[in-house]
Amino acid sequence: MAFKIKTIDFLSDDAPKQFIHSLKDTGFAIIKNHPLDKNLIEDVYQDWEKFFDSSAKHNYLFHKDKQDGYFPFQSENARGYSSKDLKEFYHIYPWGRYPSEIGDSTQLLYDFLLQIGEELLDWINDNSPGHVSKNFTVPLSEMFEDSEENLLRIINYPPLKDINTHGAIRAQEHEDINLITILVASTQPGLQVKDTRGKWINVKSNPGQLIINTGDMLQECSKGYFPSTVHRVINPKEEHKHKARLSMPLFIHPSDSIVLSEKYTAKSYLEERLKEIGLKV
Numbered sequence: 001m002a003f004k005i006k007t008i009d010f011l012s013d014d015a016p017k018q019f020i021h022s023l024k025d026t027g028f029a030i031i032k033n034h035p036l037d038k039n040l041i042e043d044v045y046q047d048w049e050k051f052f053d054s055s056a057k058h059n060y061l062f063h064k065d066k067q068d069g070y071f072p073f074q075s076e077n078a079r080g081y082s083s084k085d086l087k088e089f090y091h092i093y094p095w096g097r098y099p100s101e102i103g104d105s106t107q108l109l110y111d112f113l114l115q116i117g118e119e120l121l122d123w124i125n126d127n128s129p130g131h132v133s134k135n136f137t138v139p140l141s142e143m144f145e146d147s148e149e150n151l152l153r154i155i156n157y158p159p160l161k162d163i164n165t166h167g168a169i170r171a172q173e174h175e176d177i178n179l180i181t182i183l184v185a186s187t188q189p190g191l192q193v194k195d196t197r198g199k200w201i202n203v204k205s206n207p208g209q210l211i212i213n214t215g216d217m218l219q220e221c222s223k224g225y226f227p228s229t230v231h232r233v234i235n236p237k238e239e240h241k242h243k244a245r246l247s248m249p250l251f252i253h254p255s256d257s258i259v260l261s262e263k264y265t266a267k268s269y270l271e272e273r274l275k276e277i278g279l280k281v
Contacts, residue, residue, distance in 0.1 A: 003195035005203065010034040016123035020226075023124070023214050027229025028193055028203065031210040036112050038208040041184055043105040045246050052088065052156040052244075056101050060090070067279060068096030073158065078172035079276045086160065086170045086235070092152040110152045113182050113250040117144075120180060120212060121252070124226070132225045137259045140218075143179065149253035149270065151178075157190075157245040160235055170245065171233035177273045178215035178251040185209045188245035194230040203231075215251070217269060221260045 006022035007030040008015050022029035051057055062069040068091050074084035092098065092110060121140040125133060136143075144150060157170045170190060183191075191203040191211070205211055219228040236243065254260070256267035264272075274280040 003197075003199075003201060005030060005193070005201075007032055007205075007209075016127045019120065019123050019212075020127050023212070023226050026193070026195075027214045027227045028231075029212045030203075030205050031212060032206070034116060034210055036109075036116065036184075036208075036210070040105055040109055040112070041208060041248075043103070044109050044248065045187060047102050047105060048090070048154045048156070048248075049244070049246060051090075051099060051101055052158075052246075054101065056099065057088075057090070060097055060099055062091065064280065066096070067091055067274070068093050074168075075279075077278050078174040079273070081172045083166070083168040083172065085172055086163070086165060086168050087155050087157045087233075089153050089155040092154070093148065094150060095148055106152070106154075109184075109248070110250065113152070113184075114150060114252070116210070117180065117182055117250065117252045120182070124180075124218075128222070128225070132222050135223050135261075136221055140179065143254035143258045143266075144252050145255065147253050147255045149178075149251075149256070149266075151251045151253065153249050153251065155247040155249070157188075157233065157247070159242050159244050161241040165235065169232065169235050173230050173232040174277075175219075175228040175230055176213060176215040176249075176251060177217065177270060178253045179218045180215055180252050181213050182250045182252070183211040183213070184248040185211065186245055186247040188236065188240070188243055190233045190236065190245060192232055192234055194232075200232075216273070217254060217260055217266060220264060220269065223261070 005028045008018045010033045057070045060070040073088045118141045125140040185205045192200045214226045216228045254266035258266040
């Protein structure tokens with residue numbers, strides 16, 4: 001069967017079933033006609049473009065234990081790689097520091113994405129086969145109730161025109177740690193996923209669409225039924241190296257005490273992975 005990421009109409013009657021079929025087959029799905037306002041998305045991107053171009057970002061340097069705030073260029077590496085990704089980013093948690101230079105639009109976006117995430121997790125929970133859903137220790141949408149780990153990451157991939165990359169790329173191949181990721185379509189292309197034959201496939205989406213992917217925690221608690229698919233962000237071609245790329249994934253995390261499997265709670269899984277990618281020691 002061909003590896004094909006489905007584009008799903010959020011408003012269609014069969015959207016939940018189409019969604020989980022796409023996640024099962026590819027680990028990814030693209031959502032159109034969702035309730036998130038495109039103008040809000042544009043406002044948020046404009047705010048953060050200005051922020052990353054300013055010196056104010058250095059006033060919010062990240063804390064290694066809390067993991068909120070600004071992470072400078074080349075702070076993070078993918079698991080199994082020593083080279084640092086060609087990006088800088090800012091972490092927004094429900095309890096974390098929110099830059100005074102950023103307007104209310106980002107908080108509105110965060111809240112809307114959480115609401116959409118709750119509905120998507122209900123789709124997965126309610127439409128998964130019984131032998132899969134019986135492994136969920138609580139309904140999926142309840143796993144992230146009161147979670148302190150739901151993370152909106154605003155990523156800036158700077159222009160590469162005058163940067164010696166030394167073989168590094170914008171984001172080396174990796175899986176996400178969390179339950180699901182809701183990615184607002186980025187300002188430039190570059191996202192690729194690895195199919196079941198090991199071939200890299202471009203993920204094509206239109207402005208305003210949402211790209212959803214399975215994280216390792218959903219793979220863990222579904223006992224592998226929903227795969228956490230490897231993906232990356234490649235460097236642009238020479239003629240596009242003068243362009244920055246902004247991206248906004250929301251990582252939906254369970255509360256720390258949620259039991260994912262016989263081996264892991266959400267907290268123990270997260271701690272293990274943060275050490276692997278160099279964000280914790």
